[in-house]
Each structure stands twice: as C-alpha cells, then as structure tokens.
Amino acid sequence: xxxxxxxxxxxxxxxxDGDHACTxxxxxxxxxxxxxxxxxxxxxxxxRFARRIPTVGGTFIQMEDEIASITAIxxxxxxxxxxxxxxxxxxxxxxxxxxxxxxxxxxxxxxVNVQRGGPSTGLPTMVGQADIxxxxxxxxxxxxxxxxxxQSPQEAYTLTIEAFNLAEKYRTxxxxxxxxxxxxxxxxVVIPEADSIELTERRKTDKPPGEYLxxxxxxxxxxxxxxxxxGHRYHITSLTHDExxxxxxxxEVQDKLVRRLCDKIRNNTDEIxxxxxxxxxxxDVVVLSYGITSRVARAAVDDAREKGxxxxxxxxxxxxxxxxxxxxxxxxxxxxxxVPEINYGQLxxxxxxxxxxxxxxxxxxxxxxxxxxxxxxxxxxxxAAS
Amino acid sequence: xxxxKTTQPGSEQExxxxxxxxxxxxxxxxxxxxxxxxxxxxxxxxxxxxxSKIPYDDIAIVSGIGCTGRVAGYVKLDSYHTTHGxxxxxxTGLKLxxxxxxxxxxxxxxxxxAIGGNHLIHAARRNMDITVVCVNNFIYGMTGGQxxxxxxxxxxxxxxxxxxxxxxxxxxxxxxxxxxxxxxxxTSLHVRRLTKSFTEALLKKGFSFVEAIAPxxxxxxxxxxxxxxxxxxKFYHDHSEIRHGADVNEVDIGFQDKITVGKFIDRDRxxxxxxxxxxxxxxxxxxxxxHAETIAAAAEAxxxxxxxxxxEKTQDGGKDSGKDGGKNGGKDDSKEGSHA
Numbered sequence: 001x002x003x004x005x006x007x008x009x010x011x012x013x014x015x016x017d018g019d020h021a022c023t024x025x026x027x028x029x030x031x032x033x034x035x036x037x038x039x040x041x042x043x044x045x046x047x048r049f050a051r052r053i054p055t056v057g058g059t060f061i062q063m064e065d066e067i068a069s070i071t072a073i074x075x076x077x078x079x080x081x082x083x084x085x086x087x088x089x090x091x092x093x094x095x096x097x098x099x100x101x102x103x104x105x106x107x108x109x110x111x112v113n114v115q116r117g118g119p120s121t122g123l124p125t126m127v128g129q130a131d132i133x134x135x136x137x138x139x140x141x142x143x144x145x146x147x148x149x150x151q152s153p154q155e156a157y158t159l160t161i162e163a164f165n166l167a168e169k170y171r172t173x174x175x176x177x178x179x180x181x182x183x184x185x186x187x188x189v190v191i192p193e194a195d196s197i198e199l200t201e202r203r204k205t206d207k208p209p210g211e212y213l214x215x216x217x218x219x220x221x222x223x224x225x226x227x228x229x230x231g232h233r234y235h236i237t238s239l240t241h242d243e244x245x246x247x248x249x250x251x252e253v254q255d256k257l258v259r260r261l262c263d264k265i266r267n268n269t270d271e272i273x274x275x276x277x278x279x280x281x282x283x284d285v286v287v288l289s290y291g292i293t294s295r296v297a298r299a300a301v302d303d304a305r306e307k308g309x310x311x312x313x314x315x316x317x318x319x320x321x322x323x324x325x326x327x328x329x330x331x332x333x334x335x336x337x338x339v340p341e342i343n344y345g346q347l348x349x350x351x352x353x354x355x356x357x358x359x360x361x362x363x364x365x366x367x368x369x370x371x372x373x374x375x376x377x378x379x380x381x382x383x384a385a386s
Numbered sequence: 387x388x389x390x391k392t393t394q395p396g397s398e399q400e401x402x403x404x405x406x407x408x409x410x411x412x413x414x415x416x417x418x419x420x421x422x423x424x425x426x427x428x429x430x431x432x433x434x435x436x437x438s439k440i441p442y443d444d445i446a447i448v449s450g451i452g453c454t455g456r457v458a459g460y461v462k463l464d465s466y467h468t469t470h471g472x473x474x475x476x477x478t479g480l481k482l483x484x485x486x487x488x489x490x491x492x493x494x495x496x497x498x499x500a501i502g503g504n505h506l507i508h509a510a511r512r513n514m515d516i517t518v519v520c521v522n523n524f525i526y527g528m529t530g531g532q533x534x535x536x537x538x539x540x541x542x543x544x545x546x547x548x549x550x551x552x553x554x555x556x557x558x559x560x561x562x563x564x565x566x567x568x569x570x571x572x573t574s575l576h577v578r579r580l581t582k583s584f585t586e587a588l589l590k591k592g593f594s595f596v597e598a599i600a601p602x603x604x605x606x607x608x609x610x611x612x613x614x615x616x617x618x619x620k621f622y623h624d625h626s627e628i629r630h631g632a633d634v635n636e637v638d639i640g641f642q643d644k645i646t647v648g649k650f651i652d653r654d655r656x657x658x659x660x661x662x663x664x665x666x667x668x669x670x671x672x673x674x675x676x677h678a679e680t681i682a683a684a685a686e687a688x689x690x691x692x693x694x695x696x697x698e699k700t701q702d703g704g705k706d707s708g709k710d711g712g713k714n715g716g717k718d719d720s721k722e723g724s725h726a
Contacts, residue, residue, distance in 0.1 A: 033483055035475075054666040057675040059482045061658075064508040068475035071468070075448070075479025078466065079487065083479070101469050228446040228464040228480055229487050235410065235459055237467035238451075246413060247459060247467075 004197035018182035019044035025160025032058030033081035035072035042114035066091035100139030108167040117368030128368035130343035144265035165200040274317035283312030300377035327354035336384035340364035421615020423574035423600025434584030454494035471502030510564035523602035531605030539641025556638035567592030569651035
C-alpha cells in the first residue's frame with residue numbers, strides 16, 4: 001500500500017457538498033486526469049477539479065461529449081494516469097459502450113454518476129436512484145462491475161478514494177453512484193492527513209519487453225499492466241483476445257476471457273462488499289437501502305424501534321457486486337426485507353432473487369424528484385412486522 | 387525480430403517482408419482483400435516512421451473499427467484497437483497522459499468522419515498534438531459496402547442501391563476549417579509522396595491529417611463496375627491532379643471525377659498542450675505545476691539524448707537516408723500520377 005501525496009490532500013475539516021467532496025477524494029487518491037462534459041447535477045465535480053488540478057499536477061480536459069470523455073480517460077489510463085470521469089443520467093447512457101471497452105481492456109478508471117430523475121432528460125436538478133441496474137448491465141455483453149453508493153459528502157470523499165483503490169486492485173471500471181441530493185448537500189467533511197490515506201498502486205508488470213503478455217494472469221485472474229511508451233510494443237484490442245492481446249475469434253477464447261472478466265470480481269465479492277448493519281441480530285424486518293435513501297430509512301427505523309418493533313437496518317455501500325451470499329443467509333432468519341429506492345424497483349429485484357421466497361420482499365418505490373417520506377417506510381415496517 | 391517464414395505458392399523460397407521489424411508477422415495472413423489499398427498505405431506509413439527517426443517505443447497507434455481499424459493489430463508498436471469512431475478521444479487521453487508519446491490514429495473514412503466525426507473536428511480545433519491517418523475508400527468495407535459520408539456522387543453501395551445522393555464530405559476542407567496544422571491527400575498510387583506526407587505529418591507539431599484514397603475493389607469497384615484493383619490504380623494515375631496548396635474548397639471528389647491531391651495545409655498554430663501550459667502559467671505563475679513525470683522527464687531526456695541519437699538505439703540509424711536521398715532527392719517523382 002502506498003500513501004497519499006500530501007500535495008494532493010486538503011487535510012482538515014471542511015464544509016463541502018458531495019460533488020466537491022468527491023473531487024477531493026479523487027485528488028487524495030492521486031487522480032491526475034479527468035475528461036468530462038458539463039451535465040447537471042454533476043458538473044461541480046469537474047469544476048472543482050479544473051480549478052485545483054493546475055496547482056496539484058495533472059490535466060483536466062473538457063471534451064466534446066460524454067463518449068469522448070469516457071474514451072479519453074481510458075486512453076489516459078493506458079498512458080499512465082489515474083483517471084476519472086463524471087456525469088449524470090443522459091451522459092451515463094452515452095458512456096455505456098466505452099464502459100464496456102474499459103471492462104474489456106481491464107482499464108482502471110472511476111466513473112462518477114450523480115444520479116438525477118429519468119428517463120431521458122427527466123429531472124436534471126432533482127434526485128433519482130434509477131441508474132442502479134444500468135450501472136450493472138448498461139454496456140452490452142457479459143462483464144462485472146463494481147459500484148459504490150455514498151450516503152453523505154463525507155462518504156463521497158472516502159468512497160471515491162476506495163473506488164480508485166478497487167479500480168487498481170481489480171483492473172476494472174468502478175462507479176461511484178452519487179445522487180443529486182448528496183451531490184448538492186453540504187456537510188462537514190473531514191479530510192485526514194495524507195499519510196493515513198492508503199492507496200492501491202497500479203499492478204505494473206515486472207516482465208521485460210519481449211516477455212510480457214498483456215493478459216496473462218495468475219491465480220487471482222488479474223493481469224499486470226504496462227503503459228504505452230514502456231517498450232513492450234504490445235497490442236491491445238476490444239475484440240475477444242488471448243493472453244498476448246491478439247484477437248482470436250473462437251468460442252474457446254471467448255469462454256476463457258469472459259469467464260475471467262466476470263469471475264475476477266464475482267469470486268472476490270466477499271472481499272469487495274462493504275455494508276453497514278444495525279440491529280440485525282434479533283430483527284424480524286430489515287430495511288435495506290443505499291445512498292440518500294438510507295438516511296431517510298434511518299429515521300423510519302428509529303421510529304419503528306421506539307414503537308417496540310424488531311427492525312434492523314442494512315445499508316449497502318457496495319451495490320455491485322451484490323452481496324448475494326449475505327442476503328441469502330439473512331433471508332433465512334428474518335421475516336421481511338423492506339426496500340425503499342428512488343426508482344420503480346431495481347435493486348429490490350436482487351434482494352428478491354437472493355431471498356428466494358424465504359423472506360418477504362417489499363418494494364417502496366419513489367419515481368424521483370424527492371426523497372421518501374419516512375412515514376411511508378415506517379408504515380411498511382409496521383405492516384411487514386405484523 | 388521474429389523471423390517470418392512465408393512460402394509463396396510454387397516456391398520453396400523463404401521470404402521476409404522488408405518491414406518485418408515493424409509488422410506483427412505472427413498475425414499473418416491479414417484480413418485485407420487482394421488489391422485493397424490499406425496495405426500499400428500502411429507500407430508507406432511504416433517507411434515514414436523509419437524516416438522520421440522517432441524512437442519506436444515513443445510511438446503509439448490507435449485505431450477504431452473497420453478494415454483500416456485493423457491496422458493497429460498489424461503494427462509492432464504499442465497499439466490500441468478501440469471502439470467504432472473513438473480512436474481520437476482515446477488517442478487524446480494517451481497523449482495528455484504521456485506528452486512524450488507520438489500518438490497516431492489510423493482509421494477509415496466511416497470511422498473517422500461519420501461515427502467519429504465530432505471527435506475529428508474537435509481534435510483539429512484543439513490542435514491536439516496527434517497525427518490522424520484516414521484511409522478513404524469511399525465506403526464501409528468491413529460491414530459489406532454501405533454508403534459513407536465520403537461516398538461520392540451517385541455511387542452504388544449496398545445502402546444506396548439506386549445510387550447515392552447525399553453530398554459527400556470534402557475532408558481537407560473540413561479539417562482546414564477546424565484548424566488542423568497539416569492537411570494532405572494522396573492516393574495509394576502515390577507511394578513516395580504519401581510516404582513523404584506521412585513523414586512530415588509525424589514530425590509536425592499539432593494536429594496533422596493525411597487522407598489516403600485507396601481502392602476497395604471487392605465492394606466499391608465491383609458494385610460500380612469499375613473493374614479490378616489494377617483499373618482503380620490506373621484511374622488514380624489518369625485522374626489525379628497534384629496541386630500543393632490548392633484551395634481546399636475546390637478539392638471535393640465527385641464520382642469517377644478527378645482527384646485533387648497534394649499538401650494543402652502546413653501551418654503553425656499553438657497546440658492544446660502549449661495553450662494549456664501558457665494559460666495556466668499566465669494566470670497561476672509559479673503555482674502552476676507542470677506535470678513532472680511527463681514534461682520535465684521528456685525535457686531532461688531530450689537534453690541528454692537528441693531525438694536522432696535516441697532513434698539510433700531503437701531505429702536503424704542511417705538506414706533510409708540513402709534511400710531517401712537517392713530515390714527521391716527531395717523532388718517529386720513525375721511517374722506517380724499526372725501533374726497539373
């Protein structure tokens with residue numbers, strides 16, 4: 001583990017919104033390249049980066065669209081930079097093809113989506129959580145992705161650092177699924193001393209030119225990387241490829257590659273997943289939530305407990321990969337999951353799949369533009385407990 | 387270098403391509419059709435790399451998707467075969483992350499001017515320090531011969547079975563208007579001039595663009611009954627007009643009409659990186675952090691070893707100086723196409 005560079009870290013207590021905190025997280029993580037395109041409610045992230053980066057050391061470029069933005073960060077990562085791009089719904093949709101390219105080329109990068117109401121232009125200035133399934137499945141073909149969901153400006157800071165670390169460790173695009181509420185919510189954010197911030201370094205090859213195979217892997221299934229200009233003169237392709245990086249059009253090579261792209265994350269789900277549980281030991285009902293909704297859910301759970309109900313809270317900091325085994329086990333000992341989310345039922349499908357009928361799954365949808373009324377969640381808890 | 391063992395039909399002789407040092411001969415046979423022009427253009431480009439003396443390890447090739455998009459896979463340099471239309475933004479990121487790199491985009495007309503058109507014009511506007519090679523065969527070859535934004539006049543393609551009718555892009559005009567530093571066009575017949583333009587483009591600061599008109603006999607020529615690859619080369623020979631510095635507004639290409647070729651634009655504009663540094667230095671002064679790993683390292687390395695000196699380590703030093711001086715002598719060869 002490396003430590004953060006003090007020149008990048010704004011140590012101290014700050015009053016920041018989630019977007020700005022996200023920028024500081026990126027800088028603390030050593031991000032030195034962002035390509036972005038303006039879109040509400042995410043633009044503040046790149047605006048702060050554009051202001052800060054010239055004195056920190058790195059590059060900001062405003063591209064012609066989000067397709068260019070995601071592709072430019074992939075190029076920059078192969079050029080040796082630590083990279084991020086930032087967007088919201090419509091831009092996230094435009095990025096999808098090249099998020100797949102990032103997954104296929106196993107390019108470490110961070111994609112921040114400050115979610116707003118959709119579909120289409122939807123509610124540009126108002127909250128949504130309806131891009132959760134798109135984060136997982138948005139690009140074509142089979143791949144796995146890592147996505148994190150902060151619930152506060154403080155977590156926008158810490159989870160952005162974590163996103164960079166996961167991107168480097170697993171050589172994959174990692175998404176930070178912010179939402180408009182957290183992006184625009186201003187709170188105290190404590191930025192620690194640089195030497196207390198642990199950073200995962202890029203997995204660079206130690207093989208000399210001529211011996212390096214760009215996609216050869218060991219037991220952990222994650223290849224070591226080499227940047228352009230380091231003398232390897234390798235070939236990297238978006239086509240199905242072998243260990244050497246050469247395209248091979250065959251079912252056998254496709255099978256080997258796609259399984260590895262998925263399994264390098266699937267097999268490490270337990271290690272990747274971060275969640276926060278509260279009062280689950282004797283709970284009959286579990287309120288499962290993520291992002292801004294977890295803060296609303298907390299009020300409802302507190303009220304329910306005051307009424308003497310056995311209710312616990314489960315908050316997912318990692319939405320992808322989904323904590324499948326954990327939910328399956330929990331479903332064995334609780335009566336019901338209550339799942340509030342600001343969409344018409346997305347992550348609830350995963351909960352339902354893992355519960356597999358062993359516990360009831362209750363969706364509390366909200367179409368966006370606002371957060372849930374805690375009273376609605378409380379009512380659902382009461383009904384589930386009775 | 388890998389020793390290639392290629393046996394020609396009816397011959398037991400082992401052949402080695404003279405450019406094997408920069409070709410991935412382990413990937414042969416390539417996918418291009420017989421009489422396709424891409425191979426000729428690539429041959430000129432590789433010759434230009436050698437002439438430029440740019441160290442091989444400092445060059446990166448980025449391609450999009452399509453027949454020309456496969457170039458990245460056959461060149462023995464750091465090479466990236468990306469997604470359709472997106473080679474330019476990928477190249478932009480690569481260049482900005484490592485300023486020392488000479489980044490070249492090698493792609494086709496459909497990839498660069500249709501799906502990637504927005505990136506093409508903005509990279510030229512920024513004067514991003516990359517070289518773009520556009521092989522223009524007037525058609526989408528890989529997908530079976532559909533119309534492209536470059537399909538001239540009333541040409542028949544699989545999606546214009548009764549003849550095309552949309553006006554075609556005049557790429558030099560487009561690139562000139564957007565701000566490119568260098569714009570040239572040749573056909574795959576003009577191998578020496580094309581090689582010279584590639585060399586100039588590689589050494590040119592800022593956004594350089596070389597359009598190489600190339601035959602697609604399998605789809606474009608066949609559907610339009612234009613004959614074989616040989617007939618197309620003959621057509622280029624008879625209908626190309628060399629006009630250096632021509633008004634780019636007048637170099638559009640009609641169906642089976644004359645093809646104006648030449649070096650149209652060669653001008654100096656500050657690059658994106660230069661402007662980025664200038665502006666931040668002007669406003670931030672000492673506080674501006676020049677990216678040490680790239681600029682400073684590059685400057686140090688350049689001071690320690692001039693580009694030609696470095697090149698000699700990885701390129702075969704004076705290898706082509708003789709060829710260049712002997713065959714071309716700095717003059718145009720009148721055997722390539724007709725002069726205006």
